[in-house]
Amino acid sequence: MSEPVTDCIRVEDAITDANLRAGEQVRWLPRRRASTLALPGNDFWLIDDRIVRWNTFSGDGEAQEPDHTEDPQAIKLCSEAFRSVWELATPHADYRIPVRRPPHLI
Numbered sequence: 700m701s702e703p704v705t706d707c708i709r710v711e712d713a714i715t716d717a718n719l720r721a722g723e724q725v726r727w728l729p730r731r732r733a734s735t736l737a738l739p740g741n742d743f744w745l746i747d748d749r750i751v752r753w754n755t756f757s758g759d760g761e762a763q764e765p766d767h768t769e770d771p772q773a774i775k776l777c778s779e780a781f782r783s784v785w786e787l788a789t790p791h792a793d794y795r796i797p798v799r800r801p802p803h804l805i
Contacts, residue, residue, distance in 0.1 A: 701730045704796055715791050726788030733787065738780050745777045 700708050715725050742754040751773045753766040768774075 700727065702797055703799055709796060712791075712794075712796055719791065725791040726785060727791065727794040728784055728788040733784065736780065736783050736787070738784070739773075739776055743777050745774070745781060748774065748778060750774075751777050 704712075712727075718725055739753075744752040744754065746752060749769060751768050751770075753768070755763045755766070757763055
């Protein structure tokens with residue numbers, strides 16, 4: 700995610716404790732720390748290490764019909780990308796969203 704974070708990310712952060720209680724593990728990776736990672740061109744879900752669901756959006760941010768693939772190369776790419784991001788990311792309990800400062804104080 701970009702920093703400073705958007706209001707949308709602030710909401711996600713605020714409600715993440717419910718995900719943690721349900722057993723999900725959540726980590727945060729500021730975009731500036733991801734510069735050296737080889738990442739797929741689109742957001743994705745890797746399902747059971749056998750299916751990739753590509754989540755694509757139009758230029759105005761509208762979600763498009765997702766694509767799915769079982770291509771082994773795509774699965775390998777996404778699996779390796781996920782591991783790389785996970786290793787660099789900060790666990791939710793340790794991540795602090797930077798405080799937004801009014802422009803006149805910057």
